[in-house]
Amino acid sequence: MIRINQLKLKVDHTEEELWLKAAKTLRMPVEEIEVLKIIKQSIDARKKEELHFTYTVDVKVQNEKTVLHRAKNVNVVLTEKKVYRFPVNGTEAMPGRPVIIGAGPAGLFCGVMLARNGYRPILLERGQAVDERRKAVDEFWKNGTLKQDCNVQFGEGGAGTFSDGKLNTLVKDPLMRNRKVLELFVEFGADPSILYMNKPHIGTDVLGGIVKKMREEINHLGGEVRFNSRVTDFIIKDGKLSSVVVGEEEISAEILVLAIGHSSRDTLEILEKRGVPMEAKSFAVGLRIQHPQDNVNSCQYGVKNHPVLGAADYKLTHQSSSGRGIYTFCMCPGGYVVNASSEDNMLAVNGMSYHNRAGKNANSALIVTVTPEDFGATGPLSGVHYQRELEKAAYLSCEGKIPVQLYGDFKKGQLSSGFGDVEPAFKGQYGFSSISDFLPAYLSEALIEGVEAFDRKIKGFSRPDAILAGVESRTSSPVRIPRDDVFESSIKGIYPCGEGAGYAGGITSAAMDGLKVAEAIAARFNKLSL
Known part of the structure; x- marks a missing residue:
């Protein structure tokens, strides 16, 4: 060619x-x-x-x-065509069916590849199938009734199901895993244009159908996807995993893919008690900011509505005077700010777009890097403690509703009394609150500095009536679960995988990590005999 x-x-x-x-x-x-x-x-x-x-x-x-x-x-x-190649089956006897915890991108893509190569995985998901999950999330957004095991964070498809569905990644790809992930998305129902678009996306409305087809494929090939199956314990003997506990059932699991996602805090607590090595890591926290999509389009494309290009996006970074990184993350053109909480009496937000990105507002996470030195505690779960403290404060500040403040009032440290020309676009109940009162001063100061800097790149970014909402605390996992060169923990049989284990930062990178772990298992073990 x-x-x-x-x-x-x-x-x-x-x-x-x-x-x-x-x-x-x-x-x-x-x-x-x-x-x-x-x-x-x-x-x-x-x-x-x-x-x-x-x-x-x-x-x-x-x-x-x-x-x-x-x-x-x-x-x-x-040029020569490069193709992804799954490894030849290993020779070591497989000690029972592999178990995968989590039906997000890492778990699903790992499960599909293992199923297609004869390993008949058992996939355990604490939440519900995607159709039932959507009903639970819609009900939560309507009346505030939270299901702790089935929400924006948990359930079939993982947290990415209620997002913009971005598929771009900065991960280097010499082995064509990125390409394979995109090809699988297309195979299961995504538009083929994602194979060549510079910034491909799917949209929350399309992702649901795709993950359902992936589940059906795993089941059809002899695997098994179980919902409402939260793992409550890990049985470890002599430094090796032997089984996991789900309710009253103990499931043999000598090979376990730990694809739990970045919000499975209770699972992390169990792992810590059972002696699985973990370490706190840096991540980022902040707020969501909304602007009219027309303004973003005008800055990026020169027109308010482009008939071919649709809704414009942006990606902005700034180094603050204090040395902290400030950047926009998970930008959602034509999208909504959503209540993404997963624990009682705590509140977190995220962004979401449908495939057509036809909403009136653009929103993005406006976040600041934090390190273990900021967490106010020690130990591998100190970052989880930090997240929870912010989310508790956000919840209390507006009686469980999404706390909202206009940017101009945030700068002045005063409560907003009404919206300006930017009309709110939320999924979930919201109300005015003084966000600046519950954020640490170093975060508020950095965020203001960042917004003013970003205004030099996107005119109007610092407009006083831009809508802030908080708290954006689930940008990535605050924990890393160490693994060796073949992706195995020092507790033998456990394969940490994806975003929750600290090895990914979005749908595509998590899915790619799922492929890596599937490859490692397949290269070591022979497939199961029927």
Whole structure:
């Protein structure tokens, strides 16, 4: 195949124009191009009056070397197709069916790969299947009745099911795991455009159907997905896991994938009691901020509503005068700020978008790096303690509703009396509160400094009526569970995996980690005989 980089076309181009541009670059008739495949598409918005897509494409032609020589273009090169390869089954006898805790991206992708290769995994999920889960979440947003085992954090699909469904990642991918994750998403129902979009996303409404099909695949191949199955204990003998306890049942689990997600605090407490090594790590906390999506579109694309590009996004970073990193995270174009709580008398928020991103507001997490030195406690779960203290304060500040404050009032340290021109977009009950009263001063100061800095990049970011909501405390796990070169804990049989174990930071990286752990198990053990 011949790869062409840096093909630029106006954003309203046709497919025919893309083929003609490729042919012109290769100095050959378009009819001689047998196949054209888009590898990557990104937006070039540096000139607002002339927006472009920039493409990388692979084309199939006859006499590739001749065509390459004739083109004489540094952006035209020969390329070999790279593919993801799952390892050949190992030779060690498999000591029973592998057990996976958690049906988020790490657990589901690990489960699919193990099921497809003959290992018949048992997947234990504390929450409910996605359809029942949506009903529970909608009920919580409507009347505040929280189910601690089935909410925005827990249930089929994990926390990412109630998000924007972003699939971009900064993880390096020499073994094509990222590509495999995207291909699996497409296989189970995602739009094929995610295979080449620079910033692919799925949307909360589409993700539900995808994770359901993944569960059906695991079951069809001899695996078993069990809901309402919270693990309440781990049986460890002589430094090796032997089983897990779910309710009154003890399940043999000599091979266990620990894909518990970043909010399974009770599970972490049990692991600590059972002597599983863990360590506190840095993460980030802060608030959600809402702006009109039209304003973001105008800054990024030069128009309020672009018929081709849709809702614009952004990603902003700043180093504060105190040395802390401040950045936007999980930006949701055309989305909503949602009550993402998972424990009684505590409150956390997140962002969510539907596939069409048609909401009136843009929102993103506005967060500040915190380290174990900030936690006010010691031990591996000191970060969990820190999160809980913030979430308790947020809950009390507005009697269990999402606490809201306009940015201008946050700066002044005063209660907001009403909204300005930015209309609120929330899922869950909310009310005005003095957020600045329950955040530590070093967080409030850093957030204000960050917002003012970001205004120089997105005009209007610091507008006084921008809506703040808190607290955003679940950006990533506050814990890391160490593992060796083959992804196993020092407690033999436990394979820490995904975001909850401290090895991922989003849907795609968690899914990729699920592939890694599945590979490690398969490379070591032979598949189960029927």
